[in-house]
Amino acid sequence: xxxxxxxxxxxxxxxxxxxxxxxxxxxxxxxxxxxxxxxxxxxxxxxxxxxxxxxxxxxxxxxxx
Numbered sequence: 894x895x896x897x898x899x900x901x902x903x904x905x906x907x908x909x910x911x912x913x914x915x916x917x918x919x920x921x922x923x924x925x926x927x928x929x930x931x932x933x934x935x936x937x938x939x940x941x942x943x944x945x946x947x948x949x950x951x952x953x954x955x956x957x958x
Contacts, residue, residue, distance in 0.1 A: 904954040911948025915941050 918941025922934060 900954070900958065904951050904958065907947050907951030907954065911944045911946070911951055914944025914947060916944075918942075918944060 918937045918939070921937035922941070
């Protein structure tokens with residue numbers, strides 16, 4: 894049985910989750926439908942920013958490996 898590389902798995906998960914969080918946050922903000930719900934719009938934007946940060950960490954880990 895092959896061994897699992899936890900560093901590689903963590904990098905892959907960071908890239909995947911970062912991309913999903915960014916896409917989900919931007920999808921929620923599409924078309925200005927959240928303008929009347931400013932709290933939801935801010936939360937969706939925050940999720941998108943966190944997704945970009947997590948994706949950046951994944952790319953950094955991939956480059957440094």
